Amino acid sequence: MRTTVKMTSATRAHSLLLLVASTAAWGVAQDAGQFPADFLFGVATASYQIEGAWNEGGKGENIFDHMFHTTPNLTTDGTNGDVACDSYHKYETDIELAKNMSVDVYRLSIAWARILPTGDINNINQEGIDYYNNVIDGLLANDIEPVITMFHWDLPQKLQDIGGWPNPRLADYFVEYARVLYENYGDRVKWWQTFNEPASFVAGYSGNTAIAPAINSSGVGDYMAAYTLLKAHAAAYRLYDEQYRATQQGKVGITINVMWYEPATDAQADVDAAERKNQFYAGLYGHPIFTSEGDYPAVVKQRVAENSQAEGYPRSRLIEFTPEEVEYIKGTADFFGLNHYTSYPTTEGVSGSNPSMDLDAGAVAGDYTDYPLAASSWLRSVPWGFRKTLNWLVQQYPGYPIFVMENGWSDTGELDDQGRIDYYGAYLAEMLNAMNEDGVPVIGYTAWSLLDNFEWGTGFTTRFGLHYVDITDPDRKRTPKASSRFLEEIFRTKTLPAKYMR
Numbered sequence: 398m399r400t401t402v403k404m405t406s407a408t409r410a411h412s413l414l415l416l417v418a419s420t421a422a423w424g425v426a427q428d429a430g431q432f433p434a435d436f437l438f439g440v441a442t443a444s445y446q447i448e449g450a451w452n453e454g455g456k457g458e459n460i461f462d463h464m465f466h467t468t469p470n471l472t473t474d475g476t477n478g479d480v481a482c483d484s485y486h487k488y489e490t491d492i493e494l495a496k497n498m499s500v501d502v503y504r505l506s507i508a509w510a511r512i513l514p515t516g517d518i519n520n521i522n523q524e525g526i527d528y529y530n531n532v533i534d535g536l537l538a539n540d541i542e543p544v545i546t547m548f549h550w551d552l553p554q555k556l557q558d559i560g561g562w563p564n565p566r567l568a569d570y571f572v573e574y575a576r577v578l579y580e581n582y583g584d585r586v587k588w589w590q591t592f593n594e595p596a597s598f599v600a601g602y603s604g605n606t607a608i609a610p611a612i613n614s615s616g617v618g619d620y621m622a623a624y625t626l627l628k629a630h631a632a633a634y635r636l637y638d639e640q641y642r643a644t645q646q647g648k649v650g651i652t653i654n655v656m657w658y659e660p661a662t663d664a665q666a667d668v669d670a671a672e673r674k675n676q677f678y679a680g681l682y683g684h685p686i687f688t689s690e691g692d693y694p695a696v697v698k699q700r701v702a703e704n705s706q707a708e709g710y711p712r713s714r715l716i717e718f719t720p721e722e723v724e725y726i727k728g729t730a731d732f733f734g735l736n737h738y739t740s741y742p743t744t745e746g747v748s749g750s751n752p753s754m755d756l757d758a759g760a761v762a763g764d765y766t767d768y769p770l771a772a773s774s775w776l777r778s779v780p781w782g783f784r785k786t787l788n789w790l791v792q793q794y795p796g797y798p799i800f801v802m803e804n805g806w807s808d809t810g811e812l813d814d815q816g817r818i819d820y821y822g823a824y825l826a827e828m829l830n831a832m833n834e835d836g837v838p839v840i841g842y843t844a845w846s847l848l849d850n851f852e853w854g855t856g857f858t859t860r861f862g863l864h865y866v867d868i869t870d871p872d873r874k875r876t877p878k879a880s881s882r883f884l885e886e887i888f889r890t891k892t893l894p895a896k897y898m899r
């Protein structure tokens with residue numbers, strides 16, 4: 398797909414003028430980009446990355462508390478989420494910062510262990526319930542709608558002690574936790590996502606050393622975790638559908654990260670490899686929920702089964718769904734929550750340990766070295782990949798509105814963060830092109846992130862915030878960056894300035 402330029406008569410006249418006025422005008426002038434009046438703009442955060450107060454207010458230990466306390470110095474700068482941005486105590490300030498950005502919505506996650514310290518409902522922590530009541534009420538008092546993630550990776554440690562996500566019983570615990578959330582917050586919360594980025598937290602069972610529980614069961618335990626979370630998601634959706642939707646009238650979805658894997662060449666082998674990578678990475682979670690046939694993508698089932706057999710396993714390392722399970726999971730979403738950051742040129746080839754999801758996918762992701770690099774080594778600004786991602790989603794999963802739950806850029810904490818402004822300008826333009834030129838139904842967008850927060854393995858060395866957070870200050874002072882002003886205007890006017898349109 399090529400980026401096309403929409404020519405209205407106004408643009409035509411405008412571009413003619415420009416051409417006449419300047420001999421250097423090679424491009425075609427653009428109108429400002431318009432978002433629909435009811436488009437939902439906002440900012441996003443996650444509990445472990447901002448709250449701190451890891452052992453306050455009756456909260457139980459989670460798997461990141463456990464991992465960072467038992468294995469110190471796992472992160473680049475030796476930090477952890479014990480205090481983070483101290484949002485547990487400073488949530489009112491944070492609501493004010495969001496308000497100052499003219500947001501419609503605020504995406505936050507609930508720390509399971511703050512509500513259920515041991516993960517189970519035999520012990521419901523009222524102080525935890527109250528904390529999020531205060532946050533939700535504070536948002537609504539400021540005309541900001543809460544968008545809630547039930548699980549942004551911080552599993553109660555007690556549930557890891559019984560195996561964590563590879564244990565299929567976790568689906569039962571999750572649905573009971575979901576029930577507590579609907580019961581307590583569903584009168585005011587209308588946007589729910591069950592999980593944030595399954596592929597990322599499943600990596601905690603693939604040997605990723607900075608994602609808890611950092612267990613290396615690559616190619617086995619990670620597929621088991623995927624199986625459980627898909628069933629947990631479906632159960633939480635069905636619970637809402639059957640018992641809460643009629644009275645609460647909200648929407649339930651799941652947020653899946655889709656990095657874009659683009660064929661590095663036109664060779665069919667690379668085209669197929671890139672598609673496989675997209676299917677192993679995003680389709681593994683999206684296909685069972687959002688396609689009319691349901692189940693894992695056929696190419697995933699086939700390759701894992703073949704590899705498993707060749708490796709001498711008595712069954713596929715992928716836990717296959719029964720026909721009843723396929724039916725149970727299919728169609729369990731009201732919208733597709735999308736996290737998108739970057740793209741990779743992809744070729745056919747061998748990468749990853751044996752066994753692993755990467756090896757099963759049989760593709761190698763390269764690096765677009767000509768594109769701007771963020772402070773995070775995995776992140777380059779490749780705006781056209783966003784448009785391709787959105788189009789791929791519509792083609793794969795027709796009929797679902799898309800809510801972009803994360804998109805953002807890391808640096809090392811500059812206040813005059815032009816790199817972040819450039820990234821947002823370019824990515825928002827491609828999103829608008831996808832909406833207006835290609836008809837992709839994007840309904841909302843929350844930027845990652847309101848604050849410089851604890852960025853997992855890289856601690857505070859890579860910062861995604863629209864506000865700088867001084868982590869040497871006990872008060873964790875916040876300072877707006879230039880990008881917060883930039884986005885504020887876009888959010889308020891629902892307009893992307895013409896100079897960013899492409």
Ligand code: NOJ
Pocket residue numbers: 443446593594736803845852861
């Ligand atoms: C996705 C994750 O959901 C979030 O926790 C993380 O901070 C951002 N990506 C940036 O890496």
